[in-house]
Amino acid sequence: MRNVKMVITWIFLATVAFLGGCATTQDVLILDREMNRLQSQVNTLQKENQREKETTNRELAASRSGWKNELNTEIKKLQTDLLFRIEKNESEIRILTTGLDEYKDFAKRPSKDVERVREDVILRTRVLEERGKILEEKNRAKEERTKALEEKIRAMEERLKGMEGRVDWVASKQAEAEKAAIATKEVTPEAKGPATGMGELYKDAYETFQRGDTEGARKKFEAFLKQYPNTDLSDNAQFWIGEAYYGKKDFEKAILEYEKVIVKYPEGDKVPAALLKQAFAFLELGDKTNGRNLLRRTIERYPQSEQAEIAKKRLEAIK
Structure with a gap:
């Protein structure tokens, strides 16, 4: 514009x-x-x-x-x-009206009914309170039992550690005894040649075991027993065959070989050790019943032996 x-x-x-x-x-x-x-x-x-x-x-x-x-x-x-x-207000009005009607009906009841209802409520409240107290006491008792069990478990673990050390000590003592037995075996002049051969065979098998070649040692001990089935070293050789299987965790075969020590050489000095290790093998397989029985047999038959002391501690640990 x-x-x-x-x-x-x-x-x-x-x-x-x-x-x-x-x-x-x-x-x-x-x-x-x-x-x-x-x-x-x-x-x-x-x-x-x-x-x-x-x-x-x-x-x-x-x-x-x-x-x-x-x-x-x-x-x-x-x-x-x-x-x-x-709609919401109408719904609330209906609810309030219903509640009011119920209250009016309740108010019309005799005072005895009201009192009875009140007493019933009080009684139920007391019952619930008592139940709560009982549950609290049970929980406290469970906690105390749990603590006691934990202490027992710790004690058992300590005992097991001690037993492991004891077993190692016994094994070392047995090894020393084996060496001493080989070194101090005396033979008559007439049997000197064969006895020397027997000692050398046993010594070779034992040294093989000490080097950790359990399979090779087992074969050598078996060869020794075929040649010398009834000598002072035969029960030892049979025991170490069981030890070879035990070291490989072939516990079933170990049990059978230990049994041969007990049956074939009942007067031999390896029977207590065979019984003890047989019990250990059963426990390793999860058979606590046979394990306990063999531990008790070790204690009963050889109460003064080192194996009996070890068996007592192991029994306490598996209870």
């Missing part, structure tokens, strides 16, 4: 100038061209104004439509919320 006013002003000034002076033909032509140019600008400005007006009208119409939709949506939400609140 401002541009239109400026164009009109220019036209007015040009007309005044034309009328107020002596205009030539050239001035008239110039003025005519200027008038045409200004008229063209006016037309262009009018078209732009019309387009802007139409655009503005469309935007206003769209805005009005959007506002109407938003208002309708908001109104629907308010209506829904209002209905929900009304």
Whole structure:
């Protein structure tokens, strides 16, 4: 609109100038061209104004439509919320009314009934309290028993450690005794040759065992027994065959080989050790019944032996 006013002003000034002076033909032509140019600008400005007006009208119409939709949506939400609140209030009123009716019915009952109900509630509360106390006492007793068991387990572990050390000590003593027996065996001059061969065979097998070659030692001890089945060293050889299987954790075969020591050489000095190790093998297999029985037999038959002391400690540990 401002541009239109400026164009009109220019036209007015040009007309005044034309009328107020002596205009030539050239001035008239110039003025005519200027008038045409200004008229063209006016037309262009009018078209732009019309387009802007139409655009503005469309935007206003769209805005009005959007506002109407938003208002309708908001109104629907308010209506829904209002209905929900009304239904909720009605539900609460019904609940309160029902509770009030029940209370009225309860109030109409004789006072004795009310008192009886109250006493029943008190009695049940006391019963629950007593049960709670009993449960607490039981829990405390369980905790004390658990602590006692934990202490026993720790004591048993300490005993087992001591027993393991004792077994190692006994094994070392047995090894020393074996070496001493080999070194001090005396033979008559007539039997010197064969006895020396027997001692060498036994010594070789025993040293093989000491080096950790249990399989090789077992074969050598078996060869020794085939050649010398009834000598002072035969029960020892049979015992070490059982030890070879025990070291390989083949406990079933170890039990059978220890049994041969007990049956074939009942007067031999390896019987207590065979009984003890047989018990250990059964325990390793999880057979506590036979394990306990053999430990007791070791104690009963050889009460003064080192194996009996070890058996006593092991019995206490597996109770």
